């Protein structure tokens with residue numbers, strides 16, 4: 709069930725995944741790309757044509773290929789961390805909804821779970837119900853996070869003292885009905901937040917994908933009670949026409965498992 713990536717193969721990102729300089733120059737390093745137009749082929753639908761054209765013209769897709777990143781999503785975490793700088797050598801990270809592995813690559817590199825020494829050697833534990841190809845420095849669990857045994861299994865892999873950072877980019881496949889899609893993603897976010905409050909050490913960080921459009925109130929209330937700072941972030945790599953948004957909660961107030969403050973308590 710658990711695979712551990714330990715080899716040296718598989719890029720964890722070249723120059724493209726390093727810390728930013730503070731200036732946001734985008735994945736192309738500021739160069740303009742020529743736009744590719746896709747001719748309509750009889751076998752392709754208009755929407756798949758549009759998808760193909762968007763992929764071909766997306767600088768983050770090009771950058772992920774160039775940098776050996778598993779996903780364009782990797783750049784979202786990279787940009788968020790370039791700004792807020794919470795991934796540091798030696799920290800312990802849990803990555804929920806990790807496939808195909810882009811966020812885990814960035815996390816492994818920044819907490820130095822492969823090449824760190826002593827206290828500067830971090831840990832990355834990743835879970836997805838889809839398979840993730842082995843990644844150096846990442847312990848991979850192939851399991852549904854909402855399954856009863858998932859949290860116990862994750863905890864059994866985590867080092868003593870829990871985690872410093874819980875990341876969740878989990879998203880259930882969309883059904884095209886926006887209200888249903890929204891409810892499903894928020895249910896995952898709420899479960900991820902409860903897990904974070906259970907395993908995080910004091911001072912810990914929780915970063916989670918949500919969607920704009922209501923039903924977030926309860927999640928935000930719980931986070932505000934348990935973390936000193938809660939903010940919404942929309943990195944440049946997150947498409948502006950998407951309702952996707954991230955919640956970044958920092959400085960976990962702590963508390964033992966079981967006495968996490970729920971919205972409305974106190």
Ligand SMILES: C[S@@+](CC[C@H](N)C(=O)[O-])C[C@H]1O[C@@H](n2cnc3c(N)ncnc32)[C@H](O)[C@@H]1O
Pocket residue numbers: 778779781782804805806807808809810811812835836837838851852853854877878879880881896
């Ligand atoms: C947007 S993708 C994550 C991309 C990833 N952050 C990366 O950079 O490669 C969302 C992932 O959430 C996973 N997911 C959704 N629901 C899940 C669940 N209940 N348990 C585990 N993984 C789940 C999906 O299988 C999918 O791989």
